[in-house]
Amino acid sequence: MKHFLRLTDYTKADIYEIFHITDEILEGHYQNLLQGKSVVLFFPESSIRTRVTFEKGIALLGGQPILFPSSALDKKEDLQDVVGYLNNWANLLVVRHRDMAALEKIATSASVPVINALTDVNHPCEMVADLYALSKIRNDFTMDHFLFCGVTGNIGLAWKEASEVMGFSLEQCCIPGYEMDGVPSHHCIRDAIRGKDIICTDSLPADLLSASRGCTVDLAAMKLANEGAILNPCPPFYRGEEVSNDVIDSDYFVGYEFKKHLLTVQQAIMVYCLTH
Numbered sequence: 001m002k003h004f005l006r007l008t009d010y011t012k013a014d015i016y017e018i019f020h021i022t023d024e025i026l027e028g029h030y031q032n033l034l035q036g037k038s039v040v041l042f043f044p045e046s047s048i049r050t051r052v053t054f055e056k057g058i059a060l061l062g063g064q065p066i067l068f069p070s071s072a073l074d075k076k077e078d079l080q081d082v083v084g085y086l087n088n089w090a091n092l093l094v095v096r097h098r099d100m101a102a103l104e105k106i107a108t109s110a111s112v113p114v115i116n117a118l119t120d121v122n123h124p125c126e127m128v129a130d131l132y133a134l135s136k137i138r139n140d141f142t143m144d145h146f147l148f149c150g151v152t153g154n155i156g157l158a159w160k161e162a163s164e165v166m167g168f169s170l171e172q173c174c175i176p177g178y179e180m181d182g183v184p185s186h187h188c189i190r191d192a193i194r195g196k197d198i199i200c201t202d203s204l205p206a207d208l209l210s211a212s213r214g215c216t217v218d219l220a221a222m223k224l225a226n227e228g229a230i231l232n233p234c235p236p237f238y239r240g241e242e243v244s245n246d247v248i249d250s251d252y253f254v255g256y257e258f259k260k261h262l263l264t265v266q267q268a269i270m271v272y273c274l275t276h
Helices: 012-026 049-060 070-074 079-086 100-109 124-137 154-166 261-275
Strands: 038-042 064-068 092-095 114-116 145-149 169-173 198-201 230-233
Touching (some): 012 124, 012 261, 038 070, 049 064, 154 169
Parallel strands (some): 038 064, 145 198, 198 230
16 A cells, blocks of 8 residues: 655656556556445545546546545544544545645555645646656657746646656746746746747746746747647646747647546556555
């Protein structure tokens, strides 16, 4: 049994093993892994993609998803006691909660795997799904040069985790004062994007939109990236803010098809946690 809280808890070989399990699922394996089992999920109402793919993925593996709002974990009852009871009935816990410390406490008390479906400091399932998608369209994504456009937050820090585990080059484009520690940074998209292959973005806080205009990824900027470069904005993205309309409507945008792997990769993460 393994928990899935941070990518940095894993090795490059572990991530490739999850890729292998993903391929096996696509070939029809593990269809009854969760038969007769229950997965308890904690998700806020605003979650769409991660929640849909986890719930559907559990059902496709034969399991029963049982959903609660994330706020159920913010009650007065100690998390150790909440989990102590859930250990009797749940076979796996999937938690989306802003506080990483809460997930760590849940994992400490859990006798079943705990999967991090997003916190304020990372988003490991999304990262593995994106890396798997890249493995299907790039010769070797670990040799690509990545650029994250956005202020320091859970998505940028998740890409940093991924770069540390997989060994690829990562730089950041953001307004001054919002840089990630240990990541080379730029403050102008046209300087930052030169020599890059994979351009990733995150949505911007409303109060920073005006100041961040120089970091918006538009079509003119993408044309300065390496030949064959792609744009992978983290949803939800907002046209006219961190990305322009013209670049989303261009061939640089890898599109909705790229994210289809989220379903199978999250299934693979559940399989990995239950079988290793």
